[in-house]
C-alpha cells in the first residue's frame with residue numbers, strides 16, 4: 106500500500122527492526138543516563154552548595170567544563186581519544202558514560218536551583234530540632250525540592266533521550282544508527298528517517314505523560 | 330539554665346551583638362523587646378548555635394554551647410553530635426512558623442522524635458497526637474500546613490518543638506506574622522507552657538503578654554541590652570530613655 110511518498114508495507118518491514126534493535130536500546134541508554142546522571146547531578150549540586158571551599162570548586166569546575174563542551178566532542182574524546190591512549194571503552198560504556206557525565210552537569214544545576222529555592226527557614230527549623238545537615242537534607246529539603254525539580258528534570262530527561270541519538274557516531278547501534286544501517290541497505294531515506302523521527306516523538310511523548318502524572322501525584326500537599 | 334556572657338557577634342563589618350549578657354534560670358520566662366534590627370533574633374539563634382559567636386560564651390544547663398572544655402581548660406569547637414544534642418534540647422519557634430509543607434501536622438510533630446531520637450513511628454504518633462490535643466489541634470492531625478490558618482500553623486510549630494521534650498523554648502516573634510484575631514490562640518498556648526514551668530525566652534512586641542507572663546523583661550537596642558527588670562518596672566517606670574522612647578512608640 107502506498108500513501109504519498111510512503112510505502113506502508115515497507116514501513117511495516119522496518120518498524121519491528123527499528124523498535125527491537127533501535128528504540129529499545131535508546132530507551133535503555135536514556136534510563137541509564139538518567140539514573141547515573143541524577144546521581145552525579147545530586148553530588149555535584151551538593152558540592153556546589155556545600156560550605157566546603159574545595160567541594161565548591163570541584164562542583165563549579167565540573168559544570169563549567171561539561172556544559173561548555175559539546176556532547177558530541179565529549180563523546181569523541183571518550184571513545185576515540187581514550188582509545189588512542191590505550192583505554193578502549195565499548196561503545197555502550199562510552200555512550201552511557203558520556204551521556205551520564207553530560208546529563209549530570211545539567212541536572213546538577215537543576216537540583217542546585219531547586220534546593221536553593223527552598224526557604225532558608227526550612228533548614229533552620231530542621232536543624233533546630235537537632236537534625237544533622239544530612240538528615241535535614243534528606244528528610245526536609247530534598248523531598249520539597251524534588252517536587253519543584255520535576256518539571257525542569259522532565260525537560261532534561263527528554264533532552265537526554267534526544268541526545269542519545271548522538272552516540273550513533275561512536276558506532277553505538279541505537280535508534281538513529283539502526284536507521285542509518287537500514288538506509289545503507291534500502292536507500293529509502295525519507296521513509297526510514299521519518300519513521301525514526303516518529304518513534305522518537307512517541308517516546309518523548311510517553312515520557313512527558315509519565316512525568317506529568319508523577320507531578321500531579323506529588324502536588325497534593327500544596328493544594329488547598 | 331541559660332547563661333550568656335559578653336556575647337559579641339558581627340556579620341562582616343556590622344556588629345550585631347555587643348557584649349550581651351543574660352541569665353535565664355530554670356522555669357523562668359524572659360521576654361526580649363526592642364526595635365527591629367537590634368539583634369534579638371540573632372541572639373536567640375546564637376543560643377542554640379544556629380549562629381556562631383565571635384567572643385564571649387554561652388552555656389545551656391552548664392554545657393558551653395558549641396564548645397567543649399579540654400582537660401587543660403581550653404575551649405575547642407564541640408563535636409557535631411553534641412551540637413545536635415544541644416539543639417534537640419532547645420525548642421525554637423519562628424516568626425514564620427517554618428512548618429514542613431510536605432508533611433501533615435502530625436508528621437511535622439513526629440519528624441524530630443523519629444529522625445533524631447529514633448523513636449518508633451507508632452509511639453511517636455501517640456505522643457504527637459497528645460501534643461496536638463494540647464495545642465488544641467487534635468482534629469487537624471492529617472491537615473497539611475497549607476490547609477491551616479497562621480495561628481494553627483504556629484501552634485503545630487510549638488507542638489513540633491515540644492515533641493523533642495526540650496529543656497527550654499525560644500520564641501522569635503511567634504505572633505508577628507499573624508492576623509490580629511489569631512494572636513490570642515498562640516499566646517494562650519505559650520502562657521500554658523509558662524504556667525507549667527517551661528523555661529522560655531520570648532522575643533515579642535505583645536506588651537500585654539509580656540506584662541502578664543514575663544518574670545523579666547529585657548530591652549535590647551543596637552546590639553546591646555540596655556535595661557533588664559521586672560515587667561512592672563519596665564512598663565511603668567523604665568530607667569533608660571531609649572526604653573521609654575521605644576515603649577511610647579509601641580504602646
Ligand SMILES: Nc1ncnc2c1ncn2[C@@H]1O[C@H](COP(=O)(O)OP(=O)(O)O)[C@@H](O)[C@H]1O
Pocket residue numbers: 340345363364365366367368369370371372
Ligand atoms: N545572616 C545575616 N547576615 C548579615 N546580616 C544579618 C544577618 N542576620 C541578621 N543580620 C543583620 O543583623 C542585624 C540584627 O538582625 P536581627 O537579629 O534579625 O534583629 P531583630 O531580630 O532584633 O530585628 C540587622 O541589621 C540585620 O540586617
Ligand SMILES: [Mg+2]
Pocket residue numbers: 366369370371501502
Ligand atoms: Mg527578628
